[in-house]
Amino acid sequence: MYRRSFKDTRSSLGSPNPNFSKPMVALRFLRALSLVRRSGLGACSPSYRARGIRRAAYACMAASAGPRRAWSRALLRKIRRRPGRGLRRPRAVIWRHRPVGGGDRLEVALRRLVPGGGCMEYCRLLEEAADYVKCLAMQVRLMQTIVDSASHV
Amino acid sequence: MSGRGRRITDEEINELISKLQALLPAESRRRNAGRMSASKLLKETCSYIKSLHREVDDLSDRLAGLMTTMDSNSPQAEIIRGLLRS
Numbered sequence: 001m002y003r004r005s006f007k008d009t010r011s012s013l014g015s016p017n018p019n020f021s022k023p024m025v026a027l028r029f030l031r032a033l034s035l036v037r038r039s040g041l042g043a044c045s046p047s048y049r050a051r052g053i054r055r056a057a058y059a060c061m062a063a064s065a066g067p068r069r070a071w072s073r074a075l076l077r078k079i080r081r082r083p084g085r086g087l088r089r090p091r092a093v094i095w096r097h098r099p100v101g102g103g104d105r106l107e108v109a110l111r112r113l114v115p116g117g118g119c120m121e122y123c124r125l126l127e128e129a130a131d132y133v134k135c136l137a138m139q140v141r142l143m144q145t146i147v148d149s150a151s152h153v
Numbered sequence: 154m155s156g157r158g159r160r161i162t163d164e165e166i167n168e169l170i171s172k173l174q175a176l177l178p179a180e181s182r183r184r185n186a187g188r189m190s191a192s193k194l195l196k197e198t199c200s201y202i203k204s205l206h207r208e209v210d211d212l213s214d215r216l217a218g219l220m221t222t223m224d225s226n227s228p229q230a231e232i233i234r235g236l237l238r239s
Contacts, residue, residue, distance in 0.1 A: 057185075
């Protein structure tokens with residue numbers, strides 16, 4: 001099992017991914033939105049479209065973060081494996097490598113919330129959670145900007 | 154927390170905890186002035202992630218509703234321009 005040294009942890013938390021800049025994520029997401037729009041606009045119910053948009057949002061977020069993050073890899077695996085299903089279905093395989101200490105209730109809750117968080121060691125989990133929170137917040141700001149711009153047209 | 158990984162020190166965990174705390178929204182930081190305990194931080198992070206998930210769902214619904222009113226490429230071009238300017 002590959003264990004990174006603390007120095008690696010610190011540098012990876014500080015250095016930004018060059019792919020994950022706001023215009024890049026925005027373009028990727030807008031392209032995905034136009035695909036959703038073109039794929040049968042009139043026939044779909046708004047809730048079906050909303051699910052497609054949500055899936056696109058998580059996919060773009062994970063794709064922009066790149067493969068070096070466990071959460072982005074886990075998200076992309078989930079999305080590509082089951083198109084059309086719910087995104088946050090709990091999977092039995094998460095508990096296969098449960099940490100020996102058991103972990104308290106809060107740690108277990110965090111592992112459920114962060115994609116791919118089931119099998120990591122604690123230090124790694126905190127690091128992945130921090131990156132996931134950062135990218136999620138950026139995605140939310142991006143979608144809010146789009147909604148605001150589209151509402152004022 | 155002991156016994157989980159012999160090579161990980163408390164100092165490392167503390168540094169990760171303060172980095173995570175810095176990412177939480179401002180009102181959460183104001184409520185918990187100074188250093189949070191690890192369990193408080195986990196709790197805040199969990200509730201923050203859940204609220205972000207809810208916001209993504211909500212914004213997806215709104216975008217889906219707006220898609221019916223957006224018709225041609227020009228609104229999107231305007232949005233792209235606006236995003237690239239900021």
